[in-house]
Amino acid sequence: MSILATKQKTRATYHHGDLRRELIEAAVEMLPESGMSGLSLRKLAVQAGVSHNAPYMHFSNKDALLAAIAQYGFQELRARLTEKLQEAWRDRFISGCQTYVAFGASQPELFQVMFMEHDAAKFPEMVEDSLAALQTLTDIIAVGQSEGFVRDGDAHEFATLVWSLLHGIAVLNANRQQAPLPYRQEEASEQVATFLDEILKGLGV
Amino acid sequence: MSILATKQKTRATYHHGDLRRELIEAAVEMLPESGMSGLSLRKLAVQAGVSHNAPYMHFSNKDALLAAIAQYGFQELRARLTEKLQEAWRDRFISGCQTYVAFGASQPELFQVMFMEHDAAKFPEMVEDSLAALQTLTDIIAVGQSEGFVRDGDAHEFATLVWSLLHGIAVLNANRQQAPLPYRQEEASEQVATFLDEILKGLGV
């Protein structure tokens, strides 16, 4: 009965009910403090009120948990990217891009797990969800083409170009974030808009 | 005397001589197999032929070792980016960018360590070397401006734009690398060239 003990659930039933989901959510919560390699299956277990080995029913090892976290992240990202569908195209495009960068800035450790090296063969569902997230960008680009904002060409290639840029911005900003000066969210959004202007000069009609 | 024992040095002197350097080099070598979190200070120690706690003379903890590895990576990257200075500007620019992406593809784990979250306050030399690497790109852009290949503007901002794009390409390619189909180096270089064409349409005069 340590005073410092983190909240840990108790339960009446032998079976937990939804341990897998709870472990993932708890992991995402713990991630900012612990970092990727500081994540502990055992800690997650006791926090969920189960024994230290219960997680192994749901994840064959730590890599599998990390893949599940990454998958969760891609689903989350996709959900945010598919919001704000009623705006005009260019605004929608820009704010979608800003959302991407903001997502990385708000949860850098999750972002890191999402883009660490996973075993694609072992975790195909995760790969699928990552591609689904990219697809939203491709879709926006394709719409931009049909509405005359983007010139003709391989929409997927254009999307990859933009995605690459966004990802780079996100990572570089994440590193700057713990520089002495506090990093401002608005600056990042402004930077994204500026950079996209440059890119759109190339991609525009 | 295990048959599987990795090569481990023996030495006559009590003092190793250059343990810090050797640990970093051994770590970079071990990185591809072990990954960032699989790196073991103890294994590195025995491989260098010292006791399991000798590394703590040179690195206060594992984070410090990772920062040193990152710093090594940035120095290495900068060295490669400053080669091929006799080519024409546009070729030099493109091949510099391709070098960046190729570097990430050839040593993805090192790349990951370089761009993981480090404590910038604790490891200022590493930050310095990372900025020095970025500076090479800024320099190339500035030369491009003076030679009329790039329009006027903040060279550092342009460099950040290009750097962001390159970094994104590198990361996304690293993930694709362990997809079923073997990833080709030439494809990546071609992709870089294509994307840079689009960017240069925006940045060009």
Place this chain on the structure above:
DNA sequence: GTAGAATATTGGCATTGTCAATATAAATAT
């Protein structure tokens, strides 16, 4: 209701990061 599958527990082990105390060598001062 019973068999078997799914889930959770207990116990254990090797590896690892890190601390404390000690030993040895090198550098420096006297």
Place this chain on the structure above:
DNA sequence: ATATTTATATTGACAATGCCAATATTCTAC
């Protein structure tokens, strides 16, 4: 040259962790 201080390396120890094996409990089909 010798003594003192500093740098470096060793030994021993401990708690935390990933993961394996064996066992117990509950749920699901039939």
